[in-house]
Amino acid sequence: MSYRRRPRVPPVEEAPAAAPTGLEAFHNLTAPGPWLMMLEARAPWEAMALLAVAPWMSRLPSGDGHPVLVFPGLGAADASTAALRRFLKQQGYTAYPWEQGFNLGPRDGVLEGCRTRIRELQQRHESKVSLIGWSLGGIYAREMAKEMPEHVRCVVTLGTPFTGHPRATNAWRFYEMVSGQHAHDGDLLAEVRKPPPVPTTSIFSKTDGVVAWECSINPPGHAHTENIEVHASHLGMGMNPMALYAIVDRLHQDPGHWQRFDVQGARRWFFKVAHQPEMVTQWY
Secondary structure, three states: OOOOOOOOOOOOOOOEEEEEOOOHHHEEEEOHHHHHHHHHHHHHHHHHHHHHHHHHHHHOOOOOOOOEEEEEOOOOOHHHHHHHHHHHHHHHOEEEOOOOOOOOOOOHHHHHHHHHHHHHHHOOOOEEEEEEEHHHHHHHHHHHHHHHHHHEEEEEEEOOOOOOHHEEEOHHHHHHHHOOOOOOHHHHOOOHHOOOOOOEEEEEEOOOOOOOHHHHHOOOOOOOOEEEEEEOOOHHHHHHHHHHHHHHHOOOOOHHHHHOOOOOOHHHOEOOOOOOOOHHHHHO
């Protein structure tokens, strides 16, 4: 009796799980850990550093005097942006507080108050208004620019979590408590991710102890958006010398001939940028 050998069947290998992409990757982000949160204690040192480099910063090109409206972060009021606004005035810009009290989320009347404020400043100066927002304040700045692009010159955000899930921050519980709103509204998050139709700059730090830095990255595919990385804490970003240097450089741009932040020369030692799709892909 003869036996026919059965052909050897190779074992079936399971396909490796695909890496999360798109919105899945954003939902997998986690908030900064305890070590980064502890590093937020360096914020006062950033303020002292600003004083130390003040003579050098004063040599920067003078501004054209156009109005700049500054939005504070979650739980903060105009006092928190006083140093930033004072610096901008010294650099030749007309900086204004938002005058809406403590930023406790989009409560009744706050958004309309922001719209009115922007219209008033635009009419007073007969010039478009630049908007700067720190943390949650950057969400206001971006949304106002979407609603009123004819009144807005440019947008600059500092550590603002406009991409990704709010729970990738260490402030989402506080936000829900003080605002009375849910941080996981899918439709709202999708809208917030869209960039404004004006030149838009996100300044972020990979050592941010409050917001996961990936939440502050403008996606590729938009010629008028950019991302600038600085070494800063979240709480000190509005006083950090490198962040303020980048802000002034952006405000100095002619919106009609806007160019992305250049890191050639000595700047490459202090800043990193993400403009191209492949650069953003590597960072995720």
